[in-house]
Amino acid sequence: MNKIKLILADDHQIILDGLSEVLKKHDDLELLGQFHNGKEVYSFIKNNEVDVAILDINMPEMDGISCAKILKREYPNIKIIMLTMYAQKSFIDEIIKIGIEGCLLKNNSGKELYDAILRVHSGKFYYDKIKDFTNSQEEIASYKLGEREIEIIKLLSEGLATNEIAERLFLSNHTVSTHRKNILKKTGVNNTTQLIQFAHENHLI
Structure with missing residues (x-):
């Protein structure tokens, strides 16, 4: 069985450790590495074969969005799942435009992350929680400020x-x-x- 090769990127080690434990429970997944910013991700991908990259939106040196744009341009076969704390429709619009295959709020369960990985790896999109990304009270309706x-x-x-x-x-x-x-x-x-x-x-x- 060919395992799905994954990488994780988040600037908080506790989140990386938690996600790693979740993913290690699945025999069909192979976690290749953990990273703290987009630059580390990009350097690794240049020399390694990766199927799915799971990226946090906010990271130092190179954030998740900037990293995703580069990966989509240079390594279009890599599927990307974005993790975020921000439930904003404007954010979803942005990542869909880039071509990112999946997005999850960080408060989702390990099962949902696993389902998202399988779905995007198969060539589909995972926005099953898109109803959570509605325009919130933080978005000023008249000017659409996020x-x-x-x-x-x-x-x-x-x-x-x-x-x-x-x-x-x-x-x-x-x-x-x-x-x-x-x-x-x-x-x-x-x-x-x-x-x-x-x-x-x-x-x-």
Whole structure:
């Protein structure tokens, strides 16, 4: 029996240990390695055959989204399952656009993760929990600002620079810059000063 070759990536060791224990219970799975960021994942995949990559959305040095984009471009046969704490429809829209095959909230059970692995490995998608990813109260309906975007606005209002925000949120500088551009576009303002004023006026901070 050919085992499904997996890798796990999360910046919290306790989560890696827990997921590893769950996956080791299944004889048809082979866990090749644990990693703490997207750079480590990419380096490993360049020299090893991997069937399914399970990535956390928020990781230092290279986050899950940035890593997934590279893998989809250079290793399209690798299936990807994204793990997240954020139940936002806007997030689902983004990862579907990238072509990521699966997504699970971190509070799902080990059985659901196993089912997701089998499903994406067979060439299907696993978004059975998509009903949980509805627009939440954190998303401002009139401007469609997501929770992550509001978080970045708050940090900008504290005077943090892009690299400081990236470090605080365990994101890449590029990801923070992209979020900032999207925020400015959604709110219709031209710079950080106007954005902070907008945020105060709309009770976002």
